[in-house]
Amino acid sequence: MSASVLFDAPGPRTRLRHRIYSVLFLLAVAAVLYWIYRKFDEAGQFEPELWERLLSDGVFRELRKALVFTLQAAGISIVTALIFGFLLAAARLSDHGWVRWPAVAVIEFFRAVPLLLLMVFLFVLIQQQANFARETNALFAVVAGLTLYNGAVLAEVFRAGIYAVPRGQSEAAYAIGMRKTQVMTMILTPQAVRFMLPAIISQCVVVLKDTSLGGIAAAYGPELVRAARTIATYVGSSLMTYLLVAAIFIAMNSILSALAYWLERRLATRGRAAEQAVAEVEGVLEAG
Amino acid sequence: MDVLIDNWDIIWRPLVRTLEMVLIAGVMALVVGAILAAMRVAPIALARAIGTLYVYTVRNTPLLVIMVIAAFGVPELDVRPTVSLGDAELLQFDVFFFFATAALGFYTAAFVCEALRSGINSIPLGQAEAARSIGMTFAQTLRQIILPQAVRAVIPPIASALIAMTKNSSIALGVGVAEATFRMKTLTNNYASDLYVIFIAFALFYMAIVAVIAGVAALLERKLRVAR
Numbered sequence: 001m002s003a004s005v006l007f008d009a010p011g012p013r014t015r016l017r018h019r020i021y022s023v024l025f026l027l028a029v030a031a032v033l034y035w036i037y038r039k040f041d042e043a044g045q046f047e048p049e050l051w052e053r054l055l056s057d058g059v060f061r062e063l064r065k066a067l068v069f070t071l072q073a074a075g076i077s078i079v080t081a082l083i084f085g086f087l088l089a090a091a092r093l094s095d096h097g098w099v100r101w102p103a104v105a106v107i108e109f110f111r112a113v114p115l116l117l118l119m120v121f122l123f124v125l126i127q128q129q130a131n132f133a134r135e136t137n138a139l140f141a142v143v144a145g146l147t148l149y150n151g152a153v154l155a156e157v158f159r160a161g162i163y164a165v166p167r168g169q170s171e172a173a174y175a176i177g178m179r180k181t182q183v184m185t186m187i188l189t190p191q192a193v194r195f196m197l198p199a200i201i202s203q204c205v206v207v208l209k210d211t212s213l214g215g216i217a218a219a220y221g222p223e224l225v226r227a228a229r230t231i232a233t234y235v236g237s238s239l240m241t242y243l244l245v246a247a248i249f250i251a252m253n254s255i256l257s258a259l260a261y262w263l264e265r266r267l268a269t270r271g272r273a274a275e276q277a278v279a280e281v282e283g284v285l286e287a288g
Numbered sequence: 289m290d291v292l293i294d295n296w297d298i299i300w301r302p303l304v305r306t307l308e309m310v311l312i313a314g315v316m317a318l319v320v321g322a323i324l325a326a327m328r329v330a331p332i333a334l335a336r337a338i339g340t341l342y343v344y345t346v347r348n349t350p351l352l353v354i355m356v357i358a359a360f361g362v363p364e365l366d367v368r369p370t371v372s373l374g375d376a377e378l379l380q381f382d383v384f385f386f387f388a389t390a391a392l393g394f395y396t397a398a399f400v401c402e403a404l405r406s407g408i409n410s411i412p413l414g415q416a417e418a419a420r421s422i423g424m425t426f427a428q429t430l431r432q433i434i435l436p437q438a439v440r441a442v443i444p445p446i447a448s449a450l451i452a453m454t455k456n457s458s459i460a461l462g463v464g465v466a467e468a469t470f471r472m473k474t475l476t477n478n479y480a481s482d483l484y485v486i487f488i489a490f491a492l493f494y495m496a497i498v499a500v501i502a503g504v505a506a507l508l509e510r511k512l513r514v515a516r
Binding site: 018029116117128213237238243249 | 329334349367416469491
């Protein structure tokens with residue numbers, strides 16, 4: 001390992017010690033993995049019939065249907081959240097107190113309320129106000145909940161992005177006589193978007209993950225985790241079914257994460273200031 | 289308001305349940321997160337790889353999926369949350385509460401780990417080099433130079449992770465734990481006309497917990513602030 005704040009560069013004796021640790025650690029990991037394998041095997045999780053059912057066409061069809069709904073809900077939510085977040089951020093950055101303070105209240109409220117609580121509320125609300133088909137109600141609760149929460153988060157991302165643009169940029173723009181709207185739209189926003197992109201894509205991962213809450217809030221909802229409950233009964237193993245669902249989510253999110261990482265790397269080549277700006281914007285995202 | 293007062297008998301217990309989850313999962317997240325962070329900076333390549341894989345997997349999986357794997361999947365392996373001595377069962381936990389809390393703790397641990405790691409990484413290498421070159425030992429360097437700076441840097445992201453965890457505890461509803469959001473849901477079914485009151489009241493409950501965590505974090509940050 002190269003030098004770090006924690007260790008000096010190791011000498012020959014330390015390297016030997018590290019090698020011994022590595023072997024011991026490897027043995028420990030192998031033991032744990034073997035124990036897990038045994039547990040799975042004893043519980044019959046590797047039975048061929050179980051796997052035949054799990055990988056059958058019927059299960060595949062159900063999963064595909066649920067996946068389409070999940071992607072639909074996530075896709076719509078991302079677009080609406082971006083629009084809502086943009087409006088909130090514009091209000092938040094306003095010079096007028098009567099525009100700014102309501103925006104602050106809305107942002108802080110929706111960031112502080114558990115998303116599931118919000119979705120439950122919205123689902124009951126839509127049922128009371130306009131009872132569409134169950135599927136539409138579920139979609140509404142998921143999309144509206146995700147829009148309100150992620151819109152509030154994205155508003156903060158947009159604001160951090162605007163602030164991350166060097167001050168001299170707006171000063172110069174004002175100096176040549178631009179108005180605030182012009183400075184915002186022509187100078188700050190085009191530069192800020194670059195810094196925001198990785199954070200926005202990271203938030204897309206959160207949106208995709210949070211679509212799973214729709215199935216609880218609506219007690220119905222043809223999204224992946226809910227669909228998996230039915231599939232698990234058919235397959236006869238909750239463990240394997242849900243592990244499969246987890247794998248699907250990881251695969252989808254890996255693509256998004258890779259995109260965010262690639263963008264971040266690309267921006268880092270523009271120098272340390274850009275790298276820092278990206279990190280600053282990502283700092284407003286919630287950990288979890 | 290009446291709906292809350294009349295139903296207080298069935299409301300307070302779920303609120304306590306949520307607090308229990310937050311406390312237990314919070315401690316778990318900090319302990320497991322610290323272990324994971326140690327693995328991610330350890331001089332053993334395999335430990336680093338496993339730490340990285342853990343964080344990557346958890347970050348890309350919905351918490352609900354992890355909870356259902358823990359609460360519905362793991363019991364299929366005949367793993368039960370009991371502490372027994374011979375035949376006598378000393379402690380028996382509620383299966384769903386136990387696994388949901390454990391899932392919440394292990395999920396949040398990944399984010400705590402990232403906070404700790406970025407805190408350590410935020411310290412310039414020169415700090416350690418300077419300490420070593422004036423003759424400080426490894427322990428002195430760690431205790432007097434690295435950790436005081438790292439602790440300050442990790443407080444905000446750890447507080448953020450714990451706040452997210454508090455809100456995420458509501459997801460335990462999905463595996464049938466009778467916590468606050470569960471009660472909110474049943475109440476809104478029975479008292480549909482008081483929907484807004486119920487929603488705002490439960491939202492305020494979560495906000496209060498979040499405010500406590502944020503307040504403690506702010507206090508710690510001020511205490512540990514050092515003139516630079």
